Amino acid sequence: MAQKPSIPKGTRDFSPLEMMRRTYMFDTIKNVFRAYGYAPLETPAMENLSTLTGKYGEEGDKLLFKILNSGDFTRGLTPADVQAIAAEGELSGASANAMAARICEKGLRYDLTVPLARYAVQHQAEIVFPFRRYQVQPVWRADRPQKGRYREFYQCDVDVIGTRSLLCEFELVKIVERVFGDLGINVTLKLNNRKILYGIAETIGHADKMTDITVAIDKLDKIGLENVEAELAAKGIGAEAIGKLRPILELSGTNAEKLGRMKEVVAASETGLRGIAETEELFSYIAAAGSNLDIELDLSLARGLNYYTGAIFEVKAKDHAIGSICGGGRYDDLTGIFGMPGMSGVGISFGADRIYDVMLALNLFPEEAAIATRVLFVNFGGVEQLASLRLLQQVRDAGIPSEIYPEPAKMKKQMEYANRRGIPFVVIVGEDELAAQTATVKDMRSGEQQRAAFDRLVHFLRS
């Protein structure tokens, strides 16, 4: 009868210790979002497949988790499906996908951006624009699981939609500074603008190949300049154009120097110049406000997602090698696919799993985040137990996480429990203590024992 229990590959349980640390991380991030006037939103785990399909490219469609229709799901199948299934081995990926669409109406959320666009359009009458929201929820992708890549993971997004003001980009830069400052992670914020990239594509004579160019450039960090150039060549971009691109990708100097140089490079591209003006305005806000953040204009930053149209961001940890831990940008028509065109928005997403890994590697979680119970009362049974219960109630009413061992077990067993759970204080109310109306408090880390009168115990444990 007994099953060996397990969970689906690519998914995780979060133990109490992991949860307490994750809660610390998420609370820190959410508190910054709140201080900046963003309000929370949650959308359902299941969306209609029609909402999700076609929004993440062909590859993304394949990675959607689909929910089998309830009841007799086979009702949706066509005679052609049945024949296709009967002709075993003949089923191609495409027809399996089409068939899946007939037996599945719903899929699991793939990111938080498409649901935001869907929500904004669906509730446009009630929403006050500009709409400032943050959203922290899991998403699901049927990716091949590997180290650091999961099929269920949390996203942590903050967006404002309904304004083209560059103050929003500035605000997101300040949010990045504050979040990683509060978490104690040294970071570099890389910044670029899709309009500048478009200007470059125009300048090298390939405005039509903007997507190919950004996709290739986006891989610069991972595969190096030579391979990027090979990929560009394979996409039909000539040697001359590639030659023009190289010095741009290798541009060095201060941000101001880079902008100055780029102004010459894309001088003939109206869009390119607009991108530079936007970037200059953003830098002017940052300069006026002052910032301790290391901000780098990186003209090779492209970001894969095609919906970006203006500023793009990416954040890297300085003291721990891992991919980008935060990224985002401006998108000008995300709600267009749902029938509400012209709604510009900008947002960033914090990569919770990678941030967690960085914090763990650099030992940045405070000790407090590992403590669930602060105080354990030893259980001696009888009248001592009743006295302990009364004191415990006071300690709990004061909001100090505490408990009593549920059985009058051997002292050694109870102490071992406190140790294994990392409980820092143990309160002992035995016969002597009861007679003296004074508890013994043992500091489990130092081993030191102190006495506290019953009516001073809460005060003692608080300090």
Next chain:
Amino acid sequence: MAQKPSIPKGTRDFSPLEMMRRTYMFDTIKNVFRAYGYAPLETPAMENLSTLTGKYGEEGDKLLFKILNSGDFTRGLTPADVQAIAAEGELSGASANAMAARICEKGLRYDLTVPLARYAVQHQAEIVFPFRRYQVQPVWRADRPQKGRYREFYQCDVDVIGTRSLLCEFELVKIVERVFGDLGINVTLKLNNRKILYGIAETIGHADKMTDITVAIDKLDKIGLENVEAELAAKGIGAEAIGKLRPILELSGTNAEKLGRMKEVVAASETGLRGIAETEELFSYIAAAGSNLDIELDLSLARGLNYYTGAIFEVKAKDHAIGSICGGGRYDDLTGIFGMPGMSGVGISFGADRIYDVMLALNLFPEEAAIATRVLFVNFGGVEQLASLRLLQQVRDAGIPSEIYPEPAKMKKQMEYANRRGIPFVVIVGEDELAAQTATVKDMRSGEQQRAAFDRLVHFLRS
């Protein structure tokens, strides 16, 4: 191209206002769990179907949401499946279910109890028992959606497993008292014990029909005594036995009187007497600690789920008619199905959606829980904007949720935005204010305007 966006029936978006109220509710509940020394746990949304199937009865199996296998899902189908699908209309519910199992390996979490049991068995080597955990996550059920019943909803569970101590039951009673006290909801806690119910079944000569009897009794509130008796008769329980049952279900008096009377009724049942002894011990802890909670021993309380073996609980709101808003009990062998027998546990689950509805109906959410942004800076552009940005940064650094309107729009539009978003304070830094280095602060509720020197603004807004 444009799709009319919608979400699957039975699911919900939670707007910022709803989210802020829900966050207030969940935080209040979680703070109590933490004060009582429970630690958080999260399990994946998707579990293997083998973990879920057979745990919630035949009806429950039908309500599981199943995830279609990624890639070519049809590979799992057998020739018999294909024939069954081909013979259109012939497919019975059972064979559709069996077929579903061959194209779906995973399902969505149906509750938080089975995942807890699975987790405890899977991680028994690392867990420190008794294991005290709380878990607040959504669950999914393919129920027919109706008012107040959703296909995605949050459960909010607190359990301790690995001890038979009745101190745990006592602790849960205190948690119920504190949670609803903190939320401001007047409640009645109904209490019973499955062992007493078993004793009754034995006494009326139908120990073999324990399940039928509890299922029928459980409906007493909903369908009335007559219909319960009809259902018992239909299950083959004789008139004499039913006659013996009636006075028990209608028992009145104080809790002590009921216990005294029941001791006589089940005198011949060892299990029944044990149930009474357990209940007396629990009441003795409550009496010793003192409690403002209205606690009622209700011998007709049965609770549907069959895994309960000891104390059972149910909480009802006194001032708002709605079903039970919290419930739970002791289970002696939940982990047995996963190969770890003899692990007794006890827990309760708070019904977040119903509690939310009660709080909304009784106007129990604090006004603060409706405020995302406390302070809006009016945007006049130019040097006034730069001065506002500097002040805004100070206000945000002080943790006061605040923002600046992103564009120098007409004053009326900006004020309207503040009003519609329920922002209580608007800060004006115009030409005069800039010259005087003094901001104008408008209280949007009273309409009153006050002045605050720039270097006193944070202090002013804090008080």
